[in-house]
Amino acid sequence: MTEPSTTPARPAGDDDRAVLADFAELSAIGATDAGGVERQAATDADARTRAWLTRWLHDRGFTTTTDRIGNLFGLREWVPGAPYVLVGSHLDSQPRGGRYDGAYGVLAAAHAAHRADRAFAASGTAPAFNVAVVDWFNEEGSRFKPSMMGSAVYTGKMDLEEAWAVTDTAGVTVKEALAAIGALGEQDGPRAAFAAEIHIEQGRILDREGVRIGLVESNWAAHKYQISVLGDQSHTGSTAMEDRRDALLGAARVIVALRELADRYPGVLHTSAGQIFVHPNSPVVVAREAQLHLDLRSADPDVLQEADALLDREFAAIEASTGVRIVKTGDHVWPVTPYQPEGVALARAAAEELGLSHRPMLTLAGHDSTHLKDIVPTVMLFVPSVEGVSHNEREFTRDADICAGVDLLTRVVQRLCTGALDGGRSR
CATH class of the missing domain: 3.40.630.10 (Zn peptidases)
Incomplete structure (x- = not known):
């Protein structure tokens, strides 16, 4: 330059x-x-x-x-x-x-x-x-x-x-x-x-x-919040796939949904999942809980509000498809x-x-x-x-x-x- x-x-x-x-x-x-x-x-x-x-x-x-x-x-x-x-x-x-x-x-x-x-x-x-x-x-x-x-x-x-x-x-x-x-x-x-x-x-x-x-x-504007994806701990080998309530799977789908949300508003909305903790984090255990820090930002408050509402709908869909529960545990907002x-x-x-x-x-x-x-x-x-x-x-x-x-x-x-x-x- x-x-x-x-x-x-x-x-x-x-x-x-x-x-x-x-x-x-x-x-x-x-x-x-x-x-x-x-x-x-x-x-x-x-x-x-x-x-x-x-x-x-x-x-x-x-x-x-x-x-x-x-x-x-x-x-x-x-x-x-x-x-x-x-x-x-x-x-x-x-x-x-x-x-x-x-x-x-x-x-x-x-x-x-x-x-x-x-x-x-x-x-x-x-x-x-x-x-x-x-x-x-x-x-x-x-x-x-x-x-x-x-x-x-x-x-x-x-x-x-x-x-x-x-x-x-x-x-x-x-x-x-x-x-x-x-x-x-x-x-x-x-x-x-x-x-x-x-x-x-x-x-x-x-x-x-x-x-x-x-x-x-x-x-x-920014909306940052934490969520807990709650599943059920079980064996990665012996538990039937249809019986699993995998918190890590639910978290993965949340992360993908966040990126797809940003793609829906190109250049107007930024999203990320910047931090994740998995419990018990064992290689042979289906995760019982995943904690994530989510971040949504936009210069348009209406877009940010729409994105929040759309993400809530995605949470409901993820819960229905994976058997997990998604709970918001805290948030931090500035306009x-x-x-x-x-x-x-x-x-x-x-x-x-x-x-x-x-x-x-x-x-x-x-x-x-x-x-x-x-x-x-x-x-x-x-x-x-x-x-x-x-x-x-x-x-x-x-x-x-x-x-x-x-x-x-x-x-x-x-x-x-x-x-x-x-x-x-x-x-």
């Missing part, structure tokens, strides 16, 4: 070199042999990454604090008592995930906040708001469900006690895991005035079109909601001043900003993902795009801190 003609090349400066050096150092924590990282929430690797960020922030004059759900905040207070511009993403990863997902957004936030601090000091400008660099806890939702947990608790969308009680597959609770890595804070996070997040696209639109910045205008247009306009103006090509976009994936935008005006930015690869060790974003994104985020943070958005609400 060649660089877009609207974005002139420029030599790397000291700030760019610092970003790339820090990103390389950060990416070495929890690194996998194939070039990715494994830093699931509240694991040792996650703790070491958080410690690295804490040292980085302290070295540059920030103070740090952790709230009760493990969100890590790096605070730079210019105006005592004023609320904060929250800027950040997440440091946790998927199993054998990519090194850019989330971590780039946190590092970009740290550099943007530091550059803003330097700029305000050099110019004598008095900001209207303070800034907080944020590592939101358990955005990925791989060890603990649901995803985006830290920002959900911060914004009041999830009860703290409920989040603390969530367990991983080994039975460890969120509260126990946070305590084990020293990340169980005793206070609330800082009061927010605005928020911003930059992230890799995790799709291929920007890369394919040769555009450097995505200006996110809205998110897709289509726009990012504030004034925030999009602010980011667009900043991109044009920097000569960065840009386009409006929707986000198909969930991000912590999905929660933040519902309580304060929030800016969400994308940089390209090569070939759209994400949640994979081959995930890659070009150095030039990394640095351009930090440049843009810096300008956005400066403007938010100086009150460029009128009518901001503080949490």
